[in-house]
Amino acid sequence: MDAPRARASAVRAVSAPLLPLLRPVRSGNAFEETVERLLQAIKLGVVAHGEKLPPERELAAQLGISRVTLREAIRALQDAGFLDVRRGRYGGAFVVYEPPRPGQGDLRRAVKAMGQGGLEDALTFRMAVECGAAEVLASAELTAAQRGTLTRRLEEVNEAAPADYRRLDTAFHLSIAELTGSPLLAAACADARLRVTDLLNAIPVLGPNIEHASVQHAAIVAAILARDPDAARRAVAEHLEGTAALLRGFLS
Amino acid sequence: MDAPRARASAVRAVSAPLLPLLRPVRSGNAFEETVERLLQAIKLGVVAHGEKLPPERELAAQLGISRVTLREAIRALQDAGFLDVRRGRYGGAFVVYEPPRPGQGDLRRAVKAMGQGGLEDALTFRMAVECGAAEVLASAELTAAQRGTLTRRLEEVNEAAPADYRRLDTAFHLSIAELTGSPLLAAACADARLRVTDLLNAIPVLGPNIEHASVQHAAIVAAILARDPDAARRAVAEHLEGTAALLRGFLS
């Protein structure tokens, strides 16, 4: 139809470096992906020991999969001993899992499972999105309710029993992202956190680290409440660098 | 098996605010999702006018879908006039599309298509991830090749013809993310950019804006090359705020 391009036969290949766009449309297998998701939710403590998952129909809708597929995943987690499924009214899929005594050999295995370069990728990604979230939040004018949520989460982490520490730490970090009011940003932070969960679960929760972390957490909250974006970003960066260094330390 | 929980019947529901984890496992329909992806790649100029998509087999593998599904998507884009598919050796799916003369009424439609709160979400997300990427990059020690890529992309934007401007601007922004070496971060930035593409395409490319932007682009590159993370972050923030303001201006 248009002569110019016809003879041109401009067989320019697709530009090499711009291919993050052509990343996978679907993450392989719905069943496996669902198992992974639920497992992460359990390990993150989003659904803690003794709690139950939402009803199958509801959960299936949220995950965008059919009930059949969801049930297969739940069944797998039941067989693996993570869930206890009870039927009848007031039944459901109850979490029967407590974070393991962090072993030492686990860490290398977890790192290996991330693949080549995966660790640095995850840490970099987390640094970028969490710093961004803190900065955004510190730039916004918060309502009293939002400030309350933030300080409450901070207190919860500080008072946490060792067994609950990771879970509440996660909740604290994620609430920063959620309070920005940007679902995309919150999802990105959740994703980033997920990618380091297995690693964090593989290292012990040590007193000095907790104390150090709680000082940093307090600094983050203070900066956000003071509406000082620069300070908030720096505080988060420092905190995450500490975590990253801790991980690298256990690896060397 | 374990008496303690049996009677406990701890029917604590799943904690309300921590549900970004239970987001959809798969984005609905593989076909539609693929069409969307390809369309975005075309509109972003990742595959410019006259270029062709990678061979079907290759592209299907990259997208993680079957060739059948990919072909349906390509067919749809062909019918819609975005692609011209030719067979035989040296054939392929050629892009027959040029960014439209930016209309004025389009913007509101594009915004409406994003849904309630979608605009602020996208802008916030973009601000967070792109600032993060710039900061990460400015913190790293770059090779000569990386510095070269960055400055080359900058020059390309500055010399761009109006018709090519958006495409090269996109390439510039994305290369910052790519140079961080974090695929996750690069994907996040690409995603963020995608979400505002339709909006940007709906507003005219004005001389003063371009000049303003090119000054800011230069500042970004300078800060990165000077290894000044703070300045890099600020420069990106300023630049994106400019874009956001421009969009809001056209909306009011």
Next chain:
DNA sequence: CGTCAAAAGTCTGGAAACAGACCAATGGAT
């Protein structure tokens, strides 16, 4: 102690997606 609502468990037919083999056209190279 029976009722009943909410939950898991089951079944069936159909649509979507896939894997892989094979066919057909095209145009540069020989």
Next chain:
DNA sequence: ATCCATTGGTCTGTTTCCAGACTTTTGACG
């Protein structure tokens, strides 16, 4: 003029996944 590698086009059988109706279990409540 012919060859042939490369690319799109087609076909077939299989697997995965889904939508929705229906059944069964359970335990709080009246």
